[in-house]
Amino acid sequence: MTTAPTGPPAGRYGRDASDDGARDRRLRLVGLVLGVALVGFVAWAGFSYIGEQRVSGQLTGFEVTSDQEVDVHLAVRKPADTEGVCTVRAQAEDGLEVGRAEFRFDQPDDSLHEAVTLRTTARATSAELMGCSAAGQEE
Secondary structure, eight states, X not given: OOOOOOOSOTTTTSSOTHHHHHHHHHHHHHHHHHHHHHHXXXXXXXXXXXXXXXXXXXXXXXXXXXXXXXXXXXXXXXOXXXXXXXXXXXXXXXXXXXXXXXXXXXOSOSEEEEEEEEEOSSOOSEEEEEEXXXXXXXX
16 A cells, blocks of 8 residues: 655755745735725825826917017916916026016916016026916915
């Protein structure tokens, strides 16, 4: 009478094979908890970022019209019921700031394209949009 082999002797190849199932379940649980935490953090960070960006703008062009003025073209996106404020500055050729102003947009539109005039103290060579925010939330 011969008996079928039952496997290697206990302890011959390191740890016991019956421990593998418990370790696998533990690793899966740890991975699941860490994955859920990561997804939650990414969702929170994304919502926080989007929630703070209620009013946004983009400088689409500018034209130096004289030694004291620059016409600036802005594209502004905002909720229709919100008044937006955008800050624009102008710089001279040597990099010095020669003009800065805030422009308010209270139109009921949620997307608009406006041309505004920035007064300067000297001839400007560039214009820059510093940022936009909802009125009352200026920095």
